[in-house]
Amino acid sequence: MIDKSPSGLNEWLHFLKNKKFPVRAVNLARLKTQIKRTEDTLDGMQANIASDPLLAFAILNEANRIIPNKNNEIKTPFHAAAMVGMNGIAKLLSHFAPYEPNTQKKPPHLVAFLSEIQTSYEAATIARHWSIEKLTSQEDDIFWITLFRDSARWLLWFYAYPTMAALKQRIQQGEKASQAELNILGCRIDELTVHLCNHWHTPNKVIESFLTKHIPNAKELQALAHLANHPDELPGFTEDKRLTILVNNPLIFSYCANKVAHEASLMRWDSKNLPFFYRVVATVMHKRLSDIIKTAHFASTEAATLFNNGGKIPLAQQLLDPDLYLGKTRSKPKTSLSPIAALKKALKQNKEYDTKQKTGLALKAIKQAIPNAQHSIIFKHSNNKTAPMYQFGYNIDVIKAIQWSAPSSVFKKLSDKRSAIHIFGQKLDNLLKDLPHTSDQIIDANSHLILASTQTSKDETAIFWLETRTEFNEIDYKNLKQIVSLISHNIL
Incomplete structure (x- = not known):
């Protein structure tokens, strides 16, 4: 934790780029044991690698640093582990900071860190299921891209909790997220993430998920969302070549799922901002809005089963609330405006x-x-x-x-x-x-x-x-x- 937060892109880069990745102590201890035992194989280590996102992220980055992927195609952390090898993984151990998640009273920064990771898993699972329904054959890549694009945000919550808590409060009070980030951090989190990923040698596909060359800008998102209002006319939108390229790029699922999961986590499933991203995905998939929402809800229930780390109540549990979509009959917690x-x-x-x-x-x-x-x-x-x-x-x-x-x-x-x-x-x-x-x-x-x-x-x-x-x-x-x-x- 810090007493005085950095301000501006360069200061945050200097603050975060050499920070150790927080990894569960039990996973780190198990990894050290597996490396020492000659009878263990990389295949046997897969479950341990997959169980901790920053452990998997570090191995993926190391593989990309050693053997840059010329095709810019993200590989799974398991494939990355095979590229790095046992000795390469052993060299990464000094880059990790162990933490104990099962303490009786978790410190606030650890709770926030675990909550943010769970939201990222929920986003990644939603993106994966949308990708499966589009038949992209890239669902595993999309899962990891969506998960790891929040890596800088995880570290901010772990190492700069007071600053991120102030940012979250401003957004809940109605301030636009981009403006709140500039006011509190002095830079956009997406911009910071891109610079950090370049420093960490993260595969290009993760970085591309932030760049408007590969995902829609605000005007293009509006155009795609508008097309969903006329589902029977969707095949006609291909006249715009730029939009055609965008809707055929699976990164759009990563972007939209990230927005949906974070918005639902912050403002609940009945947030008025969610339908916009549902409409974008409906246009991409040539499906009706109800199908997109159903898939997102189903994916959140799967994430609650597979990736519930105790940081927060899973998004799926909100769906059991009988008053969720009944408007005025449900009392929302009041937050004072800034x-x-x-x-x-x-x-x-x-x-x-x-x-x-x-x-x-x-x-x-x-x-x-x-x-x-x-x-x-x-x-x-x-x-x-x-x-x-x-x-x-x-x-x-x-x-x-x-x-x-x-x-x-x-x-x-x-x-x-x-x-x-x-x-x-x-x-x-x-x-x-x-x-x-x-x-x-x-x-x-x-x-x-x-x-x-x-x-x-x-x-x-x-x-x-x-x-x-x-x-x-x-x-x-x-x-x-x-x-x-x-x-x-x-x-x-």
Whole structure:
């Protein structure tokens, strides 16, 4: 565990790329014994290798490192073990960190790690069954590709539990996963996974499952999902050559099954986002939506039997809930919205808010989402005049005495177009002369200042002034930009 999480792709790569792979202590001990006994064969070790995903993953990577697969076809960990041999497997032992899963009270990071692995097994089993029904003859490859594409996520939960817990909370509160990852981690998990897989020498097929050259981008997913609304016309969609290539690539099962399993695990089977991916698969398989859902549910029950490691309640158990699809009759656990999500909801409920009402809501979000802001002022600029509307933390008489409408190159830029800047130290000292006259009296030698602006109506602009005597971090800056964007004119 770490006290201060890395931030950004390079820092996370540096943090994770040399971390040992967590492997069950009993599996590791059994493997060491099997290597020492001359009577044991690789065939006899298969069950042990398959029983621990990171053990299998490491062997697969080692085989690909020693003998790069020119055809880019993923092989099973059993085939990889044969390529590496007993001596090669023995050299990998130092790369593993043993853990005991059967302790009476598991630590939170271990529970989360095991839960994530189980969700990955559920995704892999769903992908395998869809592949079988499409008759791709690649169902085993698809199983392992889908399982291992979550490898970086497993390590994040094991070694950076507090950060991942914060990320999960944001997504459950309604924030888009991609945005939450950027806000919390400073990078996308998919991007991090691709870089780590390259470092680990993971077979190309796993890496390709993240690349839009091999799987649909957002626009193409929409097109495929739309085609499922007309099942009787599906054969006609082959006019688009790009879509034809995509639907004939089994990696689309890996991608969609991963999305389905993670969404169901996070938001339950009745999540409103699941039908979108079901429709994509229905188009790929030329089948009706009900058949796709039935296969996904059946696969989850198989995963519950074969891969239940005690990390969480299996997805299949949710299907026994008699109220699962009955809407209002089932009480869902309530989760409070994040400050930014609450602001977005409030603005959507009433699109007639004026500048003062919008900025009042924005100030409330700032107080909750940016706790580092010790002082804040929100100005309204119109008719070439700038005046404070709201403030907290400062002496009100001092604020009123400052000539905010005095000529200022900084405020002129803020009033002319949407802008944002985070300054401190020497840069802030150099900027003081360009701020409104006498405003430098509320700036301290240790101050950090964030300035941002946006047009809030046809003739009005809001200017945000956030100042602290400690420091603002990158998340504070990103949160303010998101808040400012939400109240922008015609944004909704």
